[in-house]
Structures are given as C-alpha cells and as structure tokens.
Amino acid sequence: xxxxxxxxxxxxxxxxxxxxxxxxxxxxxxxxxxxxxxxxxxxxxxxxxxxxxxxxxxxxxxxxxxxxxxxxxxxxxxxxxxxxxxxxxxxxxxxxxxxxxxxxxxxxxxxxxxxxxxxxxxxxxxxxxxxxxxxxxxxxxxxxxxxxxxxxxxxxxxxxxxxxxxxxxxxxxxxxxxxxxxxxxxxxxxxxxxxxxxxxxxxxxxxxxxxxxxxxxxxxxxxxxx
Amino acid sequence: xxxxxxxxxxxxxxxxxxxxxxxxxxxxxxxxxxxxxxxxxxxxxxxxxxxxxxxxxxxxxxxxxxxxxxxxxxxxxxxxxxxxxxxxxxxxxxxxxxxxxxxxxxxxxxxxxxxxxxxxxxxxxxxxxxxxxxxxxxxxxxxxxxxxxxxxxxxxxxxxxxxxxxxxxxxxxxxxxxxxxxxxxxxxxxxxxxxxxxxxxxxxxxxxxxxxxxxxxxxxxxxxxxxxxxxxxxxxxxxxxxxxxxxxxxxxxxxxxxxxxxxxxxxxxxxxxxxxxxxxxxxxxxxxxxxxxxxxxxxxxxxxxxxxxxxxxxxxxxxxxxxxxxxxxxxxxxxxxxxxxxxxxxxxxxxxxxxxxxxxxxxxxxxxxxxxxxxxxxxxxxxxxxxxxxxxxxxxxxxxxxxxxxxxxxxxxxxxxxxxxxxxxxxxxxxxxxxxxxxxxxxxxxxxxxxxxxxxxxxxxxxxxxxxxxxxxxxxxxxxxxxxxxxxxxxxxxxxxxxxxxxxxxxxxxxxxxxxxxxxxxxxxxxxxxxxxxxxxxxxxxxxx
Numbered sequence: 001x002x003x004x005x006x007x008x009x010x011x012x013x014x015x016x017x018x019x020x021x022x023x024x025x026x027x028x029x030x031x032x033x034x035x036x037x038x039x040x041x042x043x044x045x046x047x048x049x050x051x052x053x054x055x056x057x058x059x060x061x062x063x064x065x066x067x068x069x070x071x072x073x074x075x076x077x078x079x080x081x082x083x084x085x086x087x088x089x090x091x092x093x094x095x096x097x098x099x100x101x102x103x104x105x106x107x108x109x110x111x112x113x114x115x116x117x118x119x120x121x122x123x124x125x126x127x128x129x130x131x132x133x134x135x136x137x138x139x140x141x142x143x144x145x146x147x148x149x150x151x152x153x154x155x156x157x158x159x160x161x162x163x164x165x166x167x168x169x170x171x172x173x174x175x176x177x178x179x180x181x182x183x184x185x186x187x188x189x190x191x192x193x194x195x196x197x198x199x200x201x202x203x204x205x206x207x208x209x210x211x212x213x214x215x216x217x218x219x220x221x222x223x224x225x226x
Numbered sequence: 227x228x229x230x231x232x233x234x235x236x237x238x239x240x241x242x243x244x245x246x247x248x249x250x251x252x253x254x255x256x257x258x259x260x261x262x263x264x265x266x267x268x269x270x271x272x273x274x275x276x277x278x279x280x281x282x283x284x285x286x287x288x289x290x291x292x293x294x295x296x297x298x299x300x301x302x303x304x305x306x307x308x309x310x311x312x313x314x315x316x317x318x319x320x321x322x323x324x325x326x327x328x329x330x331x332x333x334x335x336x337x338x339x340x341x342x343x344x345x346x347x348x349x350x351x352x353x354x355x356x357x358x359x360x361x362x363x364x365x366x367x368x369x370x371x372x373x374x375x376x377x378x379x380x381x382x383x384x385x386x387x388x389x390x391x392x393x394x395x396x397x398x399x400x401x402x403x404x405x406x407x408x409x410x411x412x413x414x415x416x417x418x419x420x421x422x423x424x425x426x427x428x429x430x431x432x433x434x435x436x437x438x439x440x441x442x443x444x445x446x447x448x449x450x451x452x453x454x455x456x457x458x459x460x461x462x463x464x465x466x467x468x469x470x471x472x473x474x475x476x477x478x479x480x481x482x483x484x485x486x487x488x489x490x491x492x493x494x495x496x497x498x499x500x501x502x503x504x505x506x507x508x509x510x511x512x513x514x515x516x517x518x519x520x521x522x523x524x525x526x527x528x529x530x531x532x533x534x535x536x537x538x539x540x541x542x543x544x545x546x547x548x549x550x551x552x553x554x555x556x557x558x559x560x561x562x563x564x565x566x567x568x569x570x571x572x573x574x575x576x577x578x579x580x581x582x583x584x585x586x587x588x589x590x591x592x593x594x595x596x597x598x599x600x601x602x603x604x605x606x607x608x609x610x611x612x613x614x615x616x617x618x619x620x621x622x623x624x625x626x627x628x629x630x631x632x633x634x635x636x637x638x639x640x641x642x643x644x645x646x647x648x649x650x651x652x653x654x655x656x657x658x659x660x661x662x663x664x665x666x667x668x669x670x671x672x673x674x675x676x677x678x679x680x681x682x683x684x685x686x687x688x689x690x691x692x693x694x695x696x697x698x699x700x701x702x703x704x705x706x707x708x709x710x711x712x713x714x715x716x717x718x719x720x721x722x723x724x725x726x727x728x729x730x731x732x733x734x735x736x737x738x739x740x741x742x743x744x745x746x747x748x749x750x751x752x753x754x755x756x757x758x759x760x761x762x763x764x765x766x767x768x769x770x771x
Contacts (some may be wrong), residue, residue, distance in 0.1 A: 033351065081397045083394040090355055090358060093348070116427055
C-alpha cells in the first residue's frame, strides 16, 4: 500500500510560490542597487542581464501558478471597469528601470476609454509580453490600446525581427499545442490565451493575435477582450 | 496665494506611515517616498507601534506589509484601525504583499484595503500607483468627508454630480452610490443602481449588490438563485458565500446554509467572523463536531484580532462539554480536558472582565458532571450558587447556561423556576425566549436531542400518512427522552384524540391525553405552544364530559 499519498502538483505549486516570493525580494534588491549605484550600473549589460533574467523567471513562476489554479478550476476573472491609459502607464512603471538601463524607448498610445477586465490577470499577461518584447526588440517598444469591433484591444509592438511564421496565429491555444521539446514552450502564450478566454461577454470570448508589422515593423502581440 | 509647489507635488502635503518588520524595507520605502516628494514619513516595525501612532497622530497614507512575522499581520492592523475609527475613510490604506493572488490576504470579511501593492516595488511603480490613488483621493475627498460625517444624503448628491464629470472613477462612484442607498434603506434606488450597471455588463460586484438588496427586500428565492449563479462563475467570491448562507438560513434551510459556509471556510480559513457564523450555525444544527472545530478556529484566529471575545472561548468550552458529556472513553475524556483548558485560558486572557470566573465555573461544573466526577461538580455548584442568588440580575446568557447546568446536575425544579422567571423578564426578547423554550423542551444532551427530534419527525410522518398507532408509539418513545417537550406532548394529544374519534368508547385514550397535558401545567404564557395547549385542554374537557 502506498501511504505516502503525495499530491505532487500541490507540492510543486507551494515550491513555486516560495521561489516566486524569493525572486520578488531579489528583484527588489536589484532595483535598490540600481538606484544606489546609478552612475556605475546604469548601462552595465551584465547588470541588465541579471535583472532581465530574474524578471523572466519571476514571470514564468507567476504564470505557472496561474496555470496551476486554472487546472484546479480555481481561477476566475474578476472583471471590473478600468480607465485603460492609467492601467497601461501604471503597469509600465514596473519595467521602467530595466528599460532605461537597456536604453529602450517606450511609448504608450491609448485611447481615453474604459475597459472591462481583471487587472491582476492582465498584469500577468502584459508582464510576460513586455519582457518578451524587451528580448527581441532593437530599440523601441510601443503599447497601444483602443476599441475595435466592440473589443478592447491591447497591443505590444516592437521593432525586432518579428514572430517566426510558425508562431503567428489568431485565436486561442490549448494545452496540447505546447511543445516542451523546442526551446520555447510558448507557456506565456498559453497563459495569455487562457486569460483571454476567461474574459467573456455574452457569447463572445477574448482571444490573442500574433502577427508582424505594426507601426514599428516588428512583432505585434494583441489581446482582444470583448 | 497658494504655494504652487505644493499644488504640483501631491505627495508633499500628506502624512505617511510605513509598517514593515524589515528595517531595510522600511528605509528603502522611505527613500522612495521621499524621492516622490513626500516629507512627513513615520516608520514603525510592529503592529502595536502602528496602532499607538495612529491613536495620537493623523495619517493620510498607510503602507503596511501584510506579513509582519510573529503576532499581528497587516489585515489585523487594518481591521483594528478601521474598527476603532483611527483611520478615516478619506485616508488610504495600502497593503504591501508578496502575493500575486489576493487570496492569501482575502481572509477579510468586512474591511478591505484601498489597494494592494505587489512586491517587487520600485520607485516608478510607487510613484504611478500611489500618485493615481492620491489624485483619486483628492477628487473624491468631498464625498468621503461626508461619508465620514455620516451625512449620506449629501454624499449621494455629490456622487451623482461627479458621475458625468469623472468617468475615470465611475466604478467607485456606482459602488459607493449603491452602498449608500442601501445604508439609508432606500432599497429601490439601490436596486436601480445595480440594475443600471448590469444592463451594461455582467459585473460580479453589481450582481452581489443586487442580491444583497433582494435579501433586504425579503425576495429570498431570487436572491438565493442569484448568489448560487454568481458562485458557479466565481467560486472564490467570499462575500457571496456569506450572503448565500444568510439567505438559506432565512429560507429555513440551516443545513444547506452550513454547507455553504463550510465551503467558504475551506477556500479562505482565516476570516474570524465567518468561522464564528459557521460555529453558531453548526451548533444550532446540533452538528457538534463541526461546531467545535469552527469554535476552535475562531478562538485561534482571535489571538491577534480586534474581534476576539470571551464568548468564543465559552462557546468552545460549552460545545466540547456537550461532546464529552457521558462519554467516558478516551475521546470524551480528551474533549473534557480540552474544555477545561480552554476555560482556564479564557479566565487568564479576560481576567478583568466582570463575571468571567463565574461563567467559566458554570461550564466547568457540567464538564465534571458529564465525566461522572459528581463530587467535583457539586463542589463547584455550591461555590457558584451564592453568587447567583439574585436571579433577577442575571443576564440572559448567564441565566440560560446556569439553568443548563442545574438540569445536568439533577436540580430540575430550580432550573425550571429560573427559566420561568426569565421568560417573564425577557418577554419582549424573542431570541432569548426561544432559547428558554428549547431548553425547557429538551434539557438533555445533544445526542438525545437528535434522537428525540428524529422520532418527532417520524411520528409526524406516520400521523400524516394516517397511521395513528405508529404515530402514538413514536411520539411516546420521543417523550421518554424529553418528557417535558411541549410540542411533542401536544402532538401526542392530537393523535390520541383522533384515535378517540374512531374509537369513542376507549376512555383510556383520554386519560393518556390528560396526563400529557398535566405535564405542561407550568408552561409559561410566553411559550409559543401556549395557545395550542389551552385549545387542546378545552377540547379534552369537552370530550370528557
């Protein structure tokens, strides 16, 4: 008989939780270090890498926890009405030190509209997307928001090479489409797509779109929320 | 002339309190606040210092870490500050947490912070986030000031004026409007606010608000259906569980209500008031195991909470006493021991409270009696009797508990006399009256109570299906357990009278009726069964002539 009835996913989830909090502390210290030693660290590429990679791990862990809760059927969207430009600029603040360190130019172009969404879930999606953009951009990132076909569309554009053909698509992803063999698991996209799906209104549900072009000519990520 | 610099720097005018147990974090927070333009910043490490500071100083913005190590956490501080009204509505309370999900913090039932700040926090985040909250505060200040003054009509008209001008704060304004109308008892307008929101969009807060109004309007079915629907979509919406339980209780479905609260407590086990509600409900459902678990949790959660109360300890002691009564096995002895330990802890913790030792000894006495330690029980009873001489001065809770102990130790006539006096004294307090009745009806342990209640239900079923003999037998069996139960005696009388209709020659039946009614000779006039008792007595007289 097996007395050690270990719920492994539960164990993993608590470990992930712990790691995420540790990374949070680490990131805090990095921010402090940067502001204390602005002159010497400002453009240090090694310091930027340190911060970027820590951010990336933190995001991954946040998403893992989100997906865990999704699997437990314990994740629901608490949709409220938000003023979109405020949401985007407040969100961007988190990335400011790193963006400045890397010399990446950021702009926000949002219509003065209210949108309906779960603030926490969307924060998770944007963190990941912006981090991705930081990785692939040359020098510019642009956040956009507007209303199209009765949906709130939030976009993240960069001036990098854009998404490879295999990744460009429209709609929602399912768990089976994750490829754990290739380097990129698209976990972030799966999370984004799941969050989009949690946003529904009437018989319409949210979705994500990936394509290339946009005003900067690189990759364009869009989340469409009804 | 106004100082133009102060106008430009919204941070500068306000006073701040930073609460964090890590010195590094306190200092870095101060550093960040200063670089945003803040000036009046106080740093403290622990809850008590924070509460002390807020007692004597006005604070506009509190930045509080949720996890403060041993002792009180951020939620305890928030509850205490708001409960003692040390923090105005116009002040901001920001909870700083390492959690991305609100769940860990969400234990709260009544008080919520104005915002959560998730670590890591850098200067840019703080400036944007806090800046936005401060400008919201400044714009909404006139409204909050009226709410602080409890001038709700004025607050409502300010909200209505602000709606077209401040689309950015529409959600806040609509939420506040719904709440204010509700507080004023203007349910029609409250409902209209929520319906207006819902025609535009299915928002869960508006659905919750709507159900709350429906409950207040006594549209119980609609409210319960709405809340069930809300919970299928949002199984983590704690307030909806609380309201649903309330609705089910008022529909007369206490068992379902209990299940709902059990589920809520599973999701979020740290809300003291919810655990307390669950404990009370389970207790009245005679589910003593659940009740004792929930009381135990309530007591635990009280350690650092403003809601801590000696009644929780007493209730835990009473429930454990009920569970251990007559159970001389290991389990019963264990529970009895725990009951005594809890009471001792209570006496120490609430030392200065009037009558605390007396309340404790009333329960202790039952615990010993329930474990067959009669000498000990009698000794305690003798020690408390002199203090309880003046029965007219007893409050309802003490009186009821004392009567229960008197019953348990075999002093039935004393118990009945006390309860008789009390039912006169509390004749305009229906809740206490009902408790007096239940105790008079069923002065036995909860296991026997359950047995008698089940028999009563079976008897009623037999009567309804026309099986008079079985009904009479079943009621008689129940009466062997609780001979003075008013409704049961009257049920039996009715069955016997009906049988007498079919069998008019059998005078034995009428004699049995008479002896049932004789049992109820001392029934207080306030008892809900009193009118039925008088009516049946009159009818029996007619039949006997």
